Amino acid sequence: MNRQNFIGHAALAVALVLLAAFAGQLRRMQESHHEGTAETTGVLVLEPRDAGEPAAYDAGGDAEVIVRFREGTSPETIRSIASRLNDRLLDRFEFVGDQAVIADEDNLDAEAVAAEYRELPEVEYAEPNIEIELDPAENDPFDEAADADDDEPPVIMSACAGAKGERPNDPMFGEQWSLDNTGQSGGAAGADICAMGAWSKTTGSRRVIVAVLDTGVDYTHRDLAGNMWKRPASLGPYVDEHLGTIDDLHGYDAADNDGDPRDDNGHGTHCAGIVGAEGGNSEGIAGVNWQVEIMPLKFMDGRGRGTTKDAIEAINYVVARKRAGVNVRVISASWGSTFYSRALEDAIRRAGDEGVLFIAAAGNSSTNNDRRQHYPSGYKLPNVISVAALTRHDALASFSNYGPKTVHVAAPGAQILSTWPGNQYEEHSGTSMATPGVAGVAALVVAAEPGISMEKLRERLLASVDPLPALAGKTLTGGRLNASRAVRAE
Numbered sequence: 001m002n003r004q005n006f007i008g009h010a011a012l013a014v015a016l017v018l019l020a021a022f023a024g025q026l027r028r029m030q031e032s033h034h035e036g037t038a039e040t041t042g043v044l045v046l047e048p049r050d051a052g053e054p055a056a057y058d059a060g061g062d063a064e065v066i067v068r069f070r071e072g073t074s075p076e077t078i079r080s081i082a083s084r085l086n087d088r089l090l091d092r093f094e095f096v097g098d099q100a101v102i103a104d105e106d107n108l109d110a111e112a113v114a115a116e117y118r119e120l121p122e123v124e125y126a127e128p129n130i131e132i133e134l135d136p137a138e139n140d141p142f143d144e145a146a147d148a149d150d151d152e153p154p155v156i157m158s159a160c161a162g163a164k165g166e167r168p169n170d171p172m173f174g175e176q177w178s179l180d181n182t183g184q185s186g187g188a189a190g191a192d193i194c195a196m197g198a199w200s201k202t203t204g205s206r207r208v209i210v211a212v213l214d215t216g217v218d219y220t221h222r223d224l225a226g227n228m229w230k231r232p233a234s235l236g237p238y239v240d241e242h243l244g245t246i247d248d249l250h251g252y253d254a255a256d257n258d259g260d261p262r263d264d265n266g267h268g269t270h271c272a273g274i275v276g277a278e279g280g281n282s283e284g285i286a287g288v289n290w291q292v293e294i295m296p297l298k299f300m301d302g303r304g305r306g307t308t309k310d311a312i313e314a315i316n317y318v319v320a321r322k323r324a325g326v327n328v329r330v331i332s333a334s335w336g337s338t339f340y341s342r343a344l345e346d347a348i349r350r351a352g353d354e355g356v357l358f359i360a361a362a363g364n365s366s367t368n369n370d371r372r373q374h375y376p377s378g379y380k381l382p383n384v385i386s387v388a389a390l391t392r393h394d395a396l397a398s399f400s401n402y403g404p405k406t407v408h409v410a411a412p413g414a415q416i417l418s419t420w421p422g423n424q425y426e427e428h429s430g431t432s433m434a435t436p437g438v439a440g441v442a443a444l445v446v447a448a449e450p451g452i453s454m455e456k457l458r459e460r461l462l463a464s465v466d467p468l469p470a471l472a473g474k475t476l477t478g479g480r481l482n483a484s485r486a487v488r489a490e
Contacts, residue, residue: 064129065114066309066343073122081122130339132311134215134267134304135364136430160190160484165199168279168286172425176285177392178412178437185415187392193411193437194466195288197484198444203279204289205447209328210275210439211318211356213311214268214335216261216298218421219250221269223277223284229295235324238317251296254313255306261298266420268296270428271334273419274436275443284425285417288440288483289447295321295328300335308341315347322354329446329454332439333360334432336374345379352383355454359385359439361431362401369403378406383454385461388475389413389434395470400431402474408462410471411437411481441483448487460486 069078108116110128117126167173167180177184181192209229219228231237231249238248238259246252248259263269272294279290297314300306315331322328331351348358360377362369369378369386377386388410389400396402397414413434420426438461445457452460464486465479472478 064307064309065110065117065126066129066312066341067114067117067126068124068343069122070124077122081120085116125342127341127343128339129307129309130337130341132300132306132308132335132337134265134300134335134432160192160194160197160482163200164196165201165203166280167196168290169282170277170279170284170286171282172285172417175417178416179286179288181392185392188394191390191392191394191412191480193288193441193481194484198441198487199290200484201487202444202448204276204287204291204444205450206291206293207327207450208289208443208446209293209295209326210289210330210332210443211295211297211328212268212272212275212436212439213297213299213314213331213333214263214271215265215300215302215304216253216263216268217251217272217294217296218263218269218419219261219296221273221419221421222423223281223419223425224269224272224294226278226281227276227287227289227292227294229293232326235326238320240320243313248317251298252314252317253298254310254317255299255301257313261296263296263298263421264302265300265304266426267300267304267334267432268298269421270416270418270426271332271432271436272296273425274416274433275332275440277419284419288437289443292440292443292447295326297331306335308339308344312344312347315351318356319347319350319354322351322356328356329457330357330359330439330442332436333358333376334430334435336361336363336377338372338374340373340375344376345381348376348379348384349381352381352454356383357385357442357454357457358383359387359435359442361435362386362388362403362407364389364399364430364432365401366399367401369401369406371403373406374401383458385409385438385458387411387413387431387435387438388471389429389431390468390470390480391415394468394480396474397429399429400434404473404476407475409438409465409477409479409481410434410468410475413437438481441481441486444483445486460489464489 114126114128117123177187178192179195181187183189238246243257246259251261253261275287276289276292276294277285277287279286299310299314318328362377363374386407388402388407389397390410390412391397391414411434413431414429415427416433417427462477464482465477466482467479
């Protein structure tokens, strides 16, 4: 796995496989240590997939399928169905409905088993639990000169004039062109998100929480530690009736089902620094927010691999904590795949119902997402924003996906300097880097207007862009993120 540039996608979605009839030998149900109720979600675990089938999760020789049973289906009925099909219950995750985790004993591929369950009247839907893998940007390292169009000089259309906030004393701030582009390193002056203008009104607030759903975060990094979310003393450990009690002092690791979301890859730490590396502390860089609380959610491992199920588990954690009074307003998701998951869509919709904005990377395949969908950025939900990447010349980065109907906005995403595990700093490129920039501006807006609704917040971000010729016909807004306009409601 190349750790240097990032955004996840799994294998291409394939056509549904017709259910193959098979005789399953009845065996006694092997229950897991998780006891279920009628409101549970599940994953079906089976033998390795056949060659050529979708990349269902494979951990130690098992593939997985997510099954949603219709509301009201009892745990006893689920166990009976699993036993009849020669399967065994393994795991559950909640909030999606009556669902269960089941292991297949007949050596079928994941899609065949999903198709089998879809035939049952008790089942609403079933799908393979697809593996999500970080996807490097096209150029590694990114070559700005090769990506620039020498025939068309950049046309900068910026609304950065007017009051500017204090320049942070962080020693590497001068390299952060995305926040204040003065033409450094051959860039085009003004091709930035107008962060200095926004900072004249607010530099953020630690009462605003942004969840970074990724490979985890190095929460001990000296430029992040002061802005990391910690479970408040008034709130007890996270308790899930199926997962048990989790000591989530620093956040949540869905990959290992524990409370230590420490980053062993680097991608999540880089994204977190863009949102909120501590500003004005004479250390390293400044985030879009000088003050904020970053909630680390880990669902991908050190290789940059995770699953749909674990992403859902992490989103469910946000929903549960939001319901418990934690002020999570934004989820930043710098990953994706071309596989449509109804279960993941349901989870993101539930987050939206709780007032959480979900900001997602458009992808790094240089493709039109209107024609070849990318998820979760492509879910047509009222709380989703899809983000493309720009260069320091205000050009659409060559690696960036686009789509006038499915990609909403663009933000700087090439050669972005940010935090890296072990108190380090690195430059990386991708729509992965553009996405936390938008999440960071969303948090600035909430800091300035704590009572703003999720719907108004999304509308504000999209309505306050700077139109760019390079984005005409490429994104829905045709514009670059503008923090100053968004915060000032201009």
